[in-house]
Amino acid sequence: MRYLPHTDQEIREMLKTIGVADVNGLFSSVPDSLVFKRPLDIPPALSEIHLRNHLRDLSRRNAHGEEWSLFLGGGCYSHYIPSSVSYLISRGEFLTAYTPYQPEVSQGTLQAIFEYQTMMAEILGLEVANASQYDGSTASAEAIRLAVAVKKRRKALVARSLHPEYRQVILTYLKNEGVSVEEIPFTPEGALDRPALKKALDRETACVVAGYPNFFGVVEDLSDVAEAAHAAGALLITSTPEPLALGIFRSPGEMGADIAVAEGQSFGNAMSFGGPGLGVFACRKEYVRSMPGRLVGETVDAEGQRGFVLTLATREQHIRREKATSNICTNVALCALAATITLALWGKQGFKELARMNFDRSQDLKERLAALPGLRIAFSGTTFNEFVVLPRQKPTDVVAKLVDDKILAGIPLWRWYPELAEGFLVCATEMNTDEQIDRFVAALRRLP
Amino acid sequence: MSTGGRGFQFQEPLLFEISREGRQGFSLPSSTKPRREPPEALRRLNDPRLPELSEPDVVRHFTRLSQWNFSIDTNFYPLGSCTMKHNPRVNEEVARYTGFAHVHPYQPDETVQGCLALMHALERYLAEISGMDAVTLQPAAGAHGELTGILLIRAFQTATGNPRRKILIPDSAHGTNPATASMVGYEAVPVKTGREGRTLASVIAQEMNEDVAGLMITNPNTLGLYETEIRDICDIVHSKGGLVYGDGANMNALLSKARPGDAGIDVLHINLHKTFTTPHGGGGPGAGPVAVKKTLEPYLPVPRVVQKENGFAVEHNRPQSVGRVKSFFGNFGMLVRAYTYIREMGPEGLKRVTELAVLNANYVRARLKDSYHLPFETGQMHEVVFSDKFQKENGVTTIDVAKRLMDYGFAPPTIYFPLVVFGAIMIEPTETESKETLDRFCDAMIAIAEEAKKDPELLRKAPYQTKLRRLDEAKAARELKLRFDFTNKR
Ligand SMILES: Cc1ncc(COP(=O)(O)O)c(C=O)c1O
Numbered sequence: 001m002r003y004l005p006h007t008d009q010e011i012r013e014m015l016k017t018i019g020v021a022d023v024n025g026l027f028s029s030v031p032d033s034l035v036f037k038r039p040l041d042i043p044p045a046l047s048e049i050h051l052r053n054h055l056r057d058l059s060r061r062n063a064h065g066e067e068w069s070l071f072l073g074g075g076c077y078s079h080y081i082p083s084s085v086s087y088l089i090s091r092g093e094f095l096t097a098y099t100p101y102q103p104e105v106s107q108g109t110l111q112a113i114f115e116y117q118t119m120m121a122e123i124l125g126l127e128v129a130n131a132s133q134y135d136g137s138t139a140s141a142e143a144i145r146l147a148v149a150v151k152k153r154r155k156a157l158v159a160r161s162l163h164p165e166y167r168q169v170i171l172t173y174l175k176n177e178g179v180s181v182e183e184i185p186f187t188p189e190g191a192l193d194r195p196a197l198k199k200a201l202d203r204e205t206a207c208v209v210a211g212y213p214n215f216f217g218v219v220e221d222l223s224d225v226a227e228a229a230h231a232a233g234a235l236l237i238t239s240t241p242e243p244l245a246l247g248i249f250r251s252p253g254e255m256g257a258d259i260a261v262a263e264g265q266s267f268g269n270a271m272s273f274g275g276p277g278l279g280v281f282a283c284r285k286e287y288v289r290s291m292p293g294r295l296v297g298e299t300v301d302a303e304g305q306r307g308f309v310l311t312l313a314t315r316e317q318h319i320r321r322e323k324a325t326s327n328i329c330t331n332v333a334l335c336a337l338a339a340t341i342t343l344a345l346w347g348k349q350g351f352k353e354l355a356r357m358n359f360d361r362s363q364d365l366k367e368r369l370a371a372l373p374g375l376r377i378a379f380s381g382t383t384f385n386e387f388v389v390l391p392r393q394k395p396t397d398v399v400a401k402l403v404d405d406k407i408l409a410g411i412p413l414w415r416w417y418p419e420l421a422e423g424f425l426v427c428a429t430e431m432n433t434d435e436q437i438d439r440f441v442a443a444l445r446r447l448p
Numbered sequence: 449m450s451t452g453g454r455g456f457q458f459q460e461p462l463l464f465e466i467s468r469e470g471r472q473g474f475s476l477p478s479s480t481k482p483r484r485e486p487p488e489a490l491r492r493l494n495d496p497r498l499p500e501l502s503e504p505d506v507v508r509h510f511t512r513l514s515q516w517n518f519s520i521d522t523n524f525y526p527l528g529s530c531t532m533k534h535n536p537r538v539n540e541e542v543a544r545y546t547g548f549a550h551v552h553p554y555q556p557d558e559t560v561q562g563c564l565a566l567m568h569a570l571e572r573y574l575a576e577i578s579g580m581d582a583v584t585l586q587p588a589a590g591a592h593g594e595l596t597g598i599l600l601i602r603a604f605q606t607a608t609g610n611p612r613r614k615i616l617i618p619d620s621a622h623g624t625n626p627a628t629a630s631m632v633g634y635e636a637v638p639v640k641t642g643r644e645g646r647t648l649a650s651v652i653a654q655e656m657n658e659d660v661a662g663l664m665i666t667n668p669n670t671l672g673l674y675e676t677e678i679r680d681i682c683d684i685v686h687s688k689g690g691l692v693y694g695d696g697a698n699m700n701a702l703l704s705k706a707r708p709g710d711a712g713i714d715v716l717h718i719n720l721h722k723t724f725t726t727p728h729g730g731g732g733p734g735a736g737p738v739a740v741k742k743t744l745e746p747y748l749p750v751p752r753v754v755q756k757e758n759g760f761a762v763e764h765n766r767p768q769s770v771g772r773v774k775s776f777f778g779n780f781g782m783l784v785r786a787y788t789y790i791r792e793m794g795p796e797g798l799k800r801v802t803e804l805a806v807l808n809a810n811y812v813r814a815r816l817k818d819s820y821h822l823p824f825e826t827g828q829m830h831e832v833v834f835s836d837k838f839q840k841e842n843g844v845t846t847i848d849v850a851k852r853l854m855d856y857g858f859a860p861p862t863i864y865f866p867l868v869v870f871g872a873i874m875i876e877p878t879e880t881e882s883k884e885t886l887d888r889f890c891d892a893m894i895a896i897a898e899e900a901k902k903d904p905e906l907l908r909k910a911p912y913q914t915k916l917r918r919l920d921e922a923k924a925a926r927e928l929k930l931r932f933d934f935t936n937k938r
Contacts, residue, residue, distance in 0.1 A: 001797050003534055005882035006804055014811045014883060026806045029674040029827040030706050040704050042573045045794030048538055055788060059547025061562030063555060072552040075775060082474060084507050086544070089729075092521025093514035096535050099731040102860050103921075104851065104914040108517035109730035112510070115463050118931040122496035128930045131731070134588035137775040165775040172749075172771035173595075176602060176611075176633035221489050246496070248486055254493050263775075272543075273563045274553030274776025276588065276733035288928065294731065299924035302909070302917035311924040317591070317627035318865070322636040327627035330589040330721060334729025337510075344463050344506045345473040348498040357479050364481040382487055399556060411554045415764065434480055 002048075065271070069407045069436040073386040073427025074215065075136065075163050075241040076274050077266045079354075080430060085268045085341045089334055099294075099330070103309040104301075109333065110308035113296040116340040123246050123343075123351075124260040125253025126282040131294040132331040133279025136263025137166040140209065140239045141173035142281065142292040142326055143259045144181075147207035147235045149290050149325070154179050155204040157197065157234075161186040161214035163241050164416035170209075184208075190218035190379030190388070192225060201232040207259075212238040212245075212252060216379055216425065217362075217386035219249050226256030235259060242266055243280065245384040247355025252282075259283040268342025269335050278335040289315060292326030354430060358385040361437070362428040368441050369426070375444065378423050386427035388413065388420065393447055395424035405443050407436075457915075460512045464932045467499035473506050497934055516915050517730070518859045524885050526812075528831045528862035528874025529622070529670055531700050531722035536792065539725060539785035548784050553776040557761050563780065564760035567753045570787045571737075577790075577798070578696065578716055579709025580739035584748045586778040590697050593717025593736030594628040594664070596749060599770040600715055600740060601662045601691045602632055603747040607768070608689070612661035615693075616685075618647045620671055620866040625664045625695060634661060641868050645671045645824040649680035656688045666695035667708065670866040671824060672809060672831035672874075674701075682712025691715065696739075699723040700878065701806060701830035704799035715740045724786035735782035749773050804879035805830040808886060812875055815890040819897035823869050830878075836871035844900040844907050846871040851918060852899070852910035856892035 006014075011023070020026060027035070046054060065078050072078075089095065093108060100106030100113075113131045120129035133139035140163075144156045156174070158167060160183045167183075174181060182200055185193045192210050201208070208229045213219045226236040238252040240262035246252075252260035264278030265271070283291060289312065297311035317324040346354060362385040369389055370377045378388035391398050395412035402409040410424035417423070428437065501509075518525065525532035543549070551563060571583040587593040598615065605611045615629040619638045626636035639655055642648040647665060656663075663685045667675040675681070682692045694708045694716035700723045702708070708716050720726050721734035728734070740748065746768040754763045793801065806829055813822070813832040821837035836846040850860030850873070862874040877886055899906055911917065 001793070001800055003536060003793075003880050004800060004804055005880065006807075010883040011804075011807065014807055018807075018810045018814045020810075023803045023807060026803070026810055026827070027674075027705055029676055029829070031676060031679065034679060034706050034711050036579075036705055036707050036710065040795035040798060041576050042790060042795055042798075045797050046791050048792070051538060051788060051792050052542065054791065055542040055784070056545060056547075058562040058566055059542070059545040061565065062547045062551045063559035064547050065550035065552065066546045068559075070552060072554050074554055076553055078550070078552070082503075084473075084503060088507065088510045088514070090540060091511070091514045093517040093519045094510075095540070095727045095729055096520040096532075097517045097730045098520075098525060098527055098530055098532055098728050098859075102518070102850070102854070103919045104911050104916055105518035105854055105859060106516075106730075107915055108513035108515065111460070111462070111516075112513055112730075114931070118462075118464065119496070119498060121931050122498065125494075125496075134592060134733075134779075135775055138588070138592070138773075163775070165772060168772040169774060172599065172773055173631075175771075176599075177631070178633070219486075219490055246492065248492055249490050250492050251494075251496070270544075270549040270781070271552050272549050273551045273560065273780035275774070276779040276781055277775065285928075288930070295930055297924035298929035299920045301919045305916055307916040307919050309919050309921050309924045311921065311928070311930075314925075317623040319623070320627070321623045322626035322630040324623065324627040327591040327595060327624050327631055328589070329591045329624050330719075330728070330732040330734040332588075332729075332733040333731030334727075335733055337730065340463075341506060341510055343498055344501055344509070345503060346498070347467075347472045347474065347500045348495055349500070350472050350474040350476065351498055352495065353476055354474075356483075357476060357481075359486060360479060360481045360484050363484045382490060403556060403559065408552065408555055408559065430477060 069440060071410055071426050071428060071440060072408055074411045074425050075263055076271050077242060078271060078429055078431045079266050081268050081270065082345050085338050088341050089338050094337060100310060103307060107307060110296050112337050112340055114308050116336045117296060119340060119343050120280050121282055123243060124282040125251030126260055127285040128288050129282040130291055131296055132333060132336045133281050133293055133328065134332060135277030135279045136239065136241055136261060137169035139261035139279035139281045140166045141170045143237045143261045144170060144174060144207055144209060146259060146287060146290050146292065147237060148179055150287055151206040153204050153206035156181050156207050156209060157184050157200050157205055158209045159184050159192050159211055159214065161216055162209060162211040162239055163215045166239060189381040190216045191220045191381050198228060201228060201234065205232055205234040207235040207237050209237045209239060212240050213242060213384045216388050217383035218379055218381040219245060219384055220381060222255045242384060244355050244358060247351045248359060264339045267339035269338050276332050276335055278332050278339055290325055293328045293331060357430050365428045365437055372445050385429055386425055388423045389426050390423050398447060401447065402443055407440055407443055458512055460509060462932055463499040463509060466505060467501060469500055471500040471502050473501050473503040523857055524881055524889055525859040526861045526875045526877055528876040529697060531876060531878055533725060533878035534880035535725050535727040536789065539788045542788050543781050543784040561759050564753050566787050567783060568755060568760055570783055573790050574718060574737055575739055577703060578718065578739045579707025580716060581742045582745040582748060583737050583739045585737045585783055586749045586774050587736040587738055588774050588779050589732060589734040590717055590719040590736045591624040591628060592773060593738045594624055595631060596738045596773050597693050597715040597717055598628055598632040600744045600747045601693060603770050604691060604744055605661045612659055614660045616655055616660055616663040618665060620669050620868045621664060621666055622670060622695065644826055645673050647675055647681060649677040649684060652681050653684050656684055656690060658688060660690050662691040662693055664693040664695060666698060668698050668701045668829040671833050672829050673826065674829055678711045697722060701802060703802040704795060705802050715744055720782050720786040725789045726782040726785040733779050733782055735779040801879045808877035808879060808881055811886055812877055812890060816893055819894045831874060831876035833869050834873045835869050839900045842900050842904045844904045846873050848907040848910060849873065849896055852896050852907045853892060854911040855913045858889055858892060
């Protein structure tokens with residue numbers, strides 16, 4: 001067993017030091033009736049060679065974005081990851097470190113998280129960001145919990161155009177906390193229905209949660225929504241599945257959002273069948289003591305040198321126990337590191353230009369699809385890199401047909417939106433070559 | 449601030465301080481698409497102040513930062529309850545195969561048969577290892593698994609007529625347990641640990657009634673002790689209509705030796721980032737699959753991976769489900785690593801893991817028991833808790849011992865946890881540490897105990913050999929600085 005260093009001789013010496021006759025003697029506190037006596041029914045051990053072959057075989061049973069043309073978004077995006085990102089996060093000193101509870105030997109992770117917090121606060125246009133949540137969905141649910149706690153109100157208004165899986169997670173998280181969740185419909189532009197919102201906003205409302213861009217890729221100015229929410233004494237929470245959009249579009253803070261959450265996978269994290277993601281969480285400074293999760297702060301050491309530590313731990317479960325702001329403990333620090341490195345490489349200009357490129361390419365695709373006979377674009381609003389297409393055929397049939405051309409065409413919406421049962425969500429990023437886009441348009445044109 | 453330093457001791461400023469206008473570390477593909485203008489009203493007003501750096505700047509910055517980290521790859525990390533064991537590199541390699549890393553969660557089922565097959569098999573293995581019937585892989589970490597598990601208990605109790613109001617939690621439990629119970633709308637009721645460091649069936653019998661939805665118990669508990677009365681405890685909880693939640697963070701002590709399901713546990717989370725060698729990454733990502741007995745299966749989160757005649761499929765329609773706890777399928781990348789580890793070890797290998805993990809903990813216990821106070825006398829599983837009782841006589845406390853240990857090149861153990869032991873020092877060596885390493889560590893611990901007697905002041909000012917000396921945590925909390933202050937940038 002190559003992971004186990006003990007020689008037989010050493011085991012004998014150790015047993016002697018302990019004062020037991022054999023290894024079984026170490027388990028005497030397990031009652032005999034509970035000792036597991038047969039071998040586990042799992043496959044026998046594989047050598048490293050066979051292991052790799054086996055895993056490679058398994059991985060080959062998947063269609064993947066390096067051989068197929070992938071036009072899928074919906075909260076998980078194919079973006080180019082610079083080679084240095086994977087190389088740097090694979091360094092053992094980052095990869096195999098624990099949560100930085102002992103700051104004197106964790107300055108690497110701590111400083112990187114401080115840089116991450118700065119970048120996320122800048123991108124979302126808010127004062128403080130934490131050191132990560134599991135993903136965009138749980139960050140959205142935690143954001144509502146924060147609003148409920150600070151506003152002491154028990155109602156959340158959630159846009160129906162918010163990512164449907166985020167809405168499901170919100171319901172799961174909040175149903176036992178006595179919070180009622182009401183849906184706000186969307187308009188033919190794909191925007192939040194303002195009159196419906198105004199009607200639902202009342203003195204019990206803790207927050208309004210809107211997707212930005214929303215699940216249909218639609219980007220809308222939410223300044224008036226922020227005003228309406230504030231007038232009713234509620235908070236505006238924005239939830240962003242594709243924060244690359246914020247390279248060109250107004251930041252949540254600039255529109256008056258009080259809390260902004262996002263899925264940071266687009267920043268240097270592989271799609272990896274949807275996980276791990278990166279839950280980004282930012283808010284106004286006044287709410288920092290109610291924030292869920294970890295925070296890194298700047299301080300000095302005994303000799304006055306700048307250093308970084310975990311701070312405000314008194315909010316957290318290991319100190320506060322049942323009164324903690326959240327139970328989150330292990331988060332996704334390495335994914336946050338990947339985002340920090342990626343954004344450092346993109347830089348101020350690169351972030352803007354990449355966003356611009358995604359916008360241009362998807363606009364182009366959208367216009368070319370709109371020109372195809374019998375095919376319509378569902379919403380008239382401005383979109384970022386994805387949009388809803390209404391083909392003549394059943395969306396699941398379209399997707400199935402294009403599989404033959406090694407094209408992963410889009411995400412059918414019937415499961416979440418019966419009113420959009422004829423639609424599917426198409427996404428284009430910098431990873432889709434011109435040739436891929438031409439083939440996609442041609443394949444759709446060919447459909448009966 | 450410059451990137452200079454003395455000899456090989458370097459200073460590393462923040463990214464924002466080394467940024468120079470006009471640098472970029474990224475090449476964009478050229479675009480043939482016409483430029484479009486987003487509507488004026490939607491355009492961003494102020495660019496985020498991201499740094500401007502070349503690729504060499506970035507590579508050097510993060511490589512330098514990495515060197516200020518302690519890690520399991522560089523030395524022994526004896527953190528109790530955290531199971532810092534070797535992270536096999538083959539795990540990393542296979543998780544990065546394009547057929548795993550570049551797969552989208554909304555691809556048609558027939559194009560992701562490899563992912564689904566792996567998940568289906570991993571569910572089966574974890575069920576077998578834990579002695580349970582069904583598993584969900586969706587939770588993203590241990591605490592997230594707890595949330596899922598308590599939601600399952602609540603759903604079950606609600607279905608049988610009444611969600612009930614309380615969850616019993618031994619006072620030695622990890623803080624996530626009570627925090628989780630309250631997130632699910634329960635009152636967390638602490639239960640006193642017995643004098644031997646174990647939960648007593650007699651105490652549970654007193655506390656258990658029809659108002660209690662369930663008990664959350666960690667076994668082996670956070671003192672590293674097997675809960676010898678677990679079977680009776682489960683029976684008592686069941687007899688009053690409650691369910692038993694097992695905190696499975698300490699599965700490293702049980703592999704192939706004892707299964708929580710056989711002892712009567714109804715629902716259990718397993719930290720893949722502990723027992724199953726997915727690296728901790730400085731604080732995640734992890735994965736916290738939840739295993740349940742048959743009675744709870746209908747309530748598991750959606751979607752489920754199911755095996756059909758023509759392959760694997762994703763099933764969404766489960767009317768009794770508690771819903772979804774995370775988007776997509778959980779932390780799939782971590783699942784690949786854990787699956788790989790289980791396949792590499794096989795049944796014999798896993799058994800050996802536990803035997804050696806327990807051997808190592810008992811060895812450390814035997815070697816240190818004269819230098820550090822052992823609060824409990826009885827048999828130890830995979831970790832061992834000492835206290836600073838002996839050192840206190842000289843005014844030296846656990847934190848001083850922990851900080852001094854850094855000067856000897858070791859990560860400090862878990863300290864001041866569990867709360868039931870005052871000045872706790874909790875050591876979990878794990879099976880991947882050799883006798884030589886343990887001896888070096890024990891020698892250092894013994895030397896520190898000697899120093900505490902002769903020169904307590906030395907310990908109180910430690911560490912001396914680290915990049916920074918003791919950090920002022922109170923200042924950080926008082927003068928909150930949570931981001932770079934651009935106004936001071938020169
Ligand atoms: C006993 C115990 N329970 C629960 C947890 C929580 O797990 P996680 O940090 O993955 O959320 C941990 C680890 O932190 C633990 O040691």
